[in-house]
Amino acid sequence: MLSVKNGFDNSKYLVLQSDHIKERISRFGGKLYLEFGGKMFDDFHASRVLPGFEPDSKVNMLTQLKDEAEILIVINSGDIEKNKVRGDTGVTYDMEVLRQIDSLRSRGFIVKSVVLTRYNSQHSAEKFKDRLTSLGMNVYKHYFIPGYPSDVARIVSDKGFGKNEHVITERSLVVVTGPGSGSGKMATCLSQLYHDHKKGIKAGYAKYETFPMWDLPLKHSVNLAYEAATADLNDLNMIDPFHLDSYGKTAVSYNRDIEIFPVLSAMMEKISGSSPYRSPTDMGVNMAGRCIIDNDAVEKASKQEIIRRYYTARCAVREGLGPESSVSKLEMLMKQAGVSADDRKVVRPVLTTAAECDKPVVGIELRDGTIVTGKASPLMCASAAMLLNTLKRLGKIDDSMHLISPSVIEPVREMKTKYLGYDSPRLQADEILVALSVSATTSPVADAAFRKLPELRGCEAHSSVILASADEKIFRRLGVSITCEPQYLTTNLYQSRA
Numbered sequence: 001m002l003s004v005k006n007g008f009d010n011s012k013y014l015v016l017q018s019d020h021i022k023e024r025i026s027r028f029g030g031k032l033y034l035e036f037g038g039k040m041f042d043d044f045h046a047s048r049v050l051p052g053f054e055p056d057s058k059v060n061m062l063t064q065l066k067d068e069a070e071i072l073i074v075i076n077s078g079d080i081e082k083n084k085v086r087g088d089t090g091v092t093y094d095m096e097v098l099r100q101i102d103s104l105r106s107r108g109f110i111v112k113s114v115v116l117t118r119y120n121s122q123h124s125a126e127k128f129k130d131r132l133t134s135l136g137m138n139v140y141k142h143y144f145i146p147g148y149p150s151d152v153a154r155i156v157s158d159k160g161f162g163k164n165e166h167v168i169t170e171r172s173l174v175v176v177t178g179p180g181s182g183s184g185k186m187a188t189c190l191s192q193l194y195h196d197h198k199k200g201i202k203a204g205y206a207k208y209e210t211f212p213m214w215d216l217p218l219k220h221s222v223n224l225a226y227e228a229a230t231a232d233l234n235d236l237n238m239i240d241p242f243h244l245d246s247y248g249k250t251a252v253s254y255n256r257d258i259e260i261f262p263v264l265s266a267m268m269e270k271i272s273g274s275s276p277y278r279s280p281t282d283m284g285v286n287m288a289g290r291c292i293i294d295n296d297a298v299e300k301a302s303k304q305e306i307i308r309r310y311y312t313a314r315c316a317v318r319e320g321l322g323p324e325s326s327v328s329k330l331e332m333l334m335k336q337a338g339v340s341a342d343d344r345k346v347v348r349p350v351l352t353t354a355a356e357c358d359k360p361v362v363g364i365e366l367r368d369g370t371i372v373t374g375k376a377s378p379l380m381c382a383s384a385a386m387l388l389n390t391l392k393r394l395g396k397i398d399d400s401m402h403l404i405s406p407s408v409i410e411p412v413r414e415m416k417t418k419y420l421g422y423d424s425p426r427l428q429a430d431e432i433l434v435a436l437s438v439s440a441t442t443s444p445v446a447d448a449a450f451r452k453l454p455e456l457r458g459c460e461a462h463s464s465v466i467l468a469s470a471d472e473k474i475f476r477r478l479g480v481s482i483t484c485e486p487q488y489l490t491t492n493l494y495q496s497r498a
Contacts, residue, residue: 006051007050008292013057016287018065021206022065031174031196035207037208043056049298050298066107070173071104071174072176075114076093076182078122080125081124083124114138115167117183119141140164193205193272207283207285211223215252215290216289218252220299221306222299223252224302229309232323237252239253240258246278317486318466344462354375360382362382362467364390364459364461365459372389373386374388380426381428383474387456388449395448397448412427428474456480457479458480459481463484466484
């Protein structure tokens with residue numbers, strides 16, 4: 001089994017990033033509000049495009065600053081009212097806040113306050129506030145400000161930030177995060193600066209966002225992969241014109257930061273008399289680009305991520321969950337990166353096998369380049385069949401051998417139809433893995449196959465049809481990057497992914 005080639009030095013990143021944040025804290029006299037963009041936990045996008053980057057690297061980096069840090073979580077009250085859901089986890093934003101609090105506290109961080117931004121006495125926001133209060137959290141209200149963000153005179157006044165409740169903080173580093181984009185992180189940081197300045201407290205603001213990487217070329221595959229990840233938002237990477245004008249150096253930023261910078265700079269000048277930054281790039285504390293140790297490995301991984309995003313966008317359009325414009329943009333990004341859908345090696349064997357057998361097929365590319373496929377049958381779905389075939393291959397087990405005893409499988413099939421009301425007794429991927437784990441307790445062969453599961457991490461897979469959500473989650477937990485053709489399993493008008 002070949003190992004995945006690392007292109008990123010994670011240990012170096014933890015040191016450089018934490019040291020850079022400490023330097024920024026000292027620059028502002030001992031207190032920093034750090035707007036935390038992107039995912040604090042489970043940053044699988046970063047780990048895919050930067051082989052060697054651990055999904056929890058950012059929170060692990062903050063752990064090194066734990067004794068001087070506290071976490072402030074903000075959530076848009078309108079998102080609570082709309083019951084907004086995170087696309088990657090299916091968890092509503094308010095429940096994601098609770099999950100973040102638990103996860104951060106389990107790592108020893110101080111998390112005692114939540115800010116409800118754009119608060120306007122929304123019914124659901126009020127209920128959430130009451131729930132947080134009953135759980136011992138401090139809850140603060142930040143209000144909608146007419147003219148935000150352009151009316152600087154009003155925003156930086158008693159009628160703007162002055163109306164917001166001042167969050168009481170204790171530590172020198174206040175990490176401001178939220179459940180998703182549009183939560184109000186930047187506005188919260190600036191509101192805190194306004195109140196701190198009025199009380200004579202020295203404080204500063206900085207932004208922690210991994211992508212785009214300011215010190216890589218504009219069209220580097222890592223930066224193109226960031227555009228691919230935000231294709232539905234139509235984010236654009238751009239040369240930072242303020243940085244180029246001020247320093248004569250090229251740096252990469254993105255359109256929203258560049259558009260807001262003049263307003264942000266004006267706000268900071270009005271708050272404290274001068275702005276510490278001359279460009280959007282100046283605001284960032286991102287050292288990730290300096291930790292790339294193998295550019296070829298990173299380029300290769302990033303190009304594959306662009307292709308994966310292309311398939312994801314096509315499926316989203318098929319399901320009515322995404323705009324067709326995102327597919328067009330991803331086709332353009334693939335062209336810029338010099339790749340096509342055919343460069344995803346696992347796709348062609350899957351489509352060929354599916355055409356030959358006229359059944360759903362799932363295939364996986366193992367780390368040594370071997371392709372293993374599985375097709376749907378009355379007994380199990382294609383995902384389950386592929387997993388069993390793959391584990392046999394990895395365990396050097398004869399393909400004719402049964403890994404799971406019928407005495408284990410049949411009760412599960414009976415339970416699905418007789419007691420749980422499923423139309424089909426066909427087993428899904430999670431069910432077949434549970435059955436395999438049971439068989440592994442009495443069968444050495446099944447146990448040998450079961451022990452090979454960790455070797456699936458980092459592999460690439462593809463399905464000839466849109467997968468059930470349960471199968472998709474299993475692949476995610478196994479660390480397998482799965483893509484699908486934008487085709488449903490049936491021609492029914494109602495399609496359930498349960």
